[in-house]
Amino acid sequence: MDTLNKLCCVVPPASAGEIVAPSPINEDEVKKSLIARGSSVVSVDSSDGFGIIISKDVILTTSSTFPDPAAAEGATVNVRTPPAASLELKLWPQRFFVTNRDLDLTLVACDPITTSDVSPLMSDASKISRQSLEAGSKVYILGYPRGSKMGSKSSAALGEGRVTVKEDKFLRIQTDGLVWASGSAGFNEQGQLAFVICNPHQSFAAGSSSIHGEERRDDKQSGVSIGDVCSRLIQV
The missing domain is CATH 2.40.10.10 (Trypsin-like serine proteases)
Structure with missing residues (x-):
């Protein structure tokens, strides 16, 4: 199926022993590029x-x-x-x-995207993380706080966090105070798509937050790496 081929074209993780030179990180530029991908x-x-x-x-x-x-x-x-x-x-x-x-x-x-204003997050392999996120890694979350509504004038918010635990299926993310809705996108420090926020226990009543962050509760959340999204959802 063509759809599966598109999703499986993710760049595989760097092989053991391969040295990947880190690129210089301009935090302001990374944030600016992520906000631009909010659509x-x-x-x-x-x-x-x-x-x-x-x-x-x-x-x-x-x-x-x-x-x-x-x-x-x-x-x-x-x-x-x-x-x-x-x-x-x-x-x-x-x-x-x-x-x-x-x-x-x-x-x-879904219906095919026909506008250049929306750039699918897995359309460019260079913008997908090749490396596993380890404990302590800084990450960004692009999406909406849990409990918020996407109104006519609202746009995706950008927050920060760190990976605290790396498990077999999930990453545990310590966020900057907001509780992000499941389905929000996660990026590594370089701004590459790296994971998606999920709620495997479906405990949606455990915390809530408004779009402005007035309510802040449990700020430790689960995420699934993009590599696992492909291997566990597509190869079923």
């Missing part, structure tokens, strides 16, 4: 769910939002496009749908 984070019109556009016709979201193809049938997602505009995309689960409830992640086909 790739979408909201689900029929629920409080969020997701990210990872190829021109595939959305990565949560299994708690779409646990099966029937739940996604007829659903649409809202894409914020500059300046303060929006685009509605219809989902097509009959074309492509795969979910993993253990990871709380779902991949589902």
Whole structure:
């Protein structure tokens, strides 16, 4: 399937013994580039769910939002496009749908992206992390705080955090105080797509936050690396 080929073109991790020279990091430039990619984070019109556009016709979201193809049938997602505009995309689960409830992640086909204002997060291999995130790694989260609504004038927020624990399936992320909605995108220090926020225990009542961050509770969250998204969701 063409959709699977697009998603499997992720650059593989650097092999053992390969020395990858770190690139100089300009934090301000990284943040600026990530904010510019905020239109790739979408909201689900029929629920409080969020997701990210990872190829021109595939959305990565949560299994708690779409646990099966029937739940996604007829659903649409809202894409914020500059300046303060929006685009509605219809989902097509009959074309492509795969979910993993253990990871709380779902991949589902959508209308093809036809505007240059939206850049799918996995369309450029150079912008995808080749290295595993280790404990202590600085990360960025691009998305919406849990409990927020993507209004007509709202745009994706950018926050920071650090990996505290690396487990078999999940990363544990200590954020900067906000509790991010599942489906938000995670990036490494270089600004490369590295993981997606998830809630494997589906404990959505455990914390909440507004778009401005007035409410701040449990700031340790789970994430799944993009490599595991491909290996665990696609190779099923």
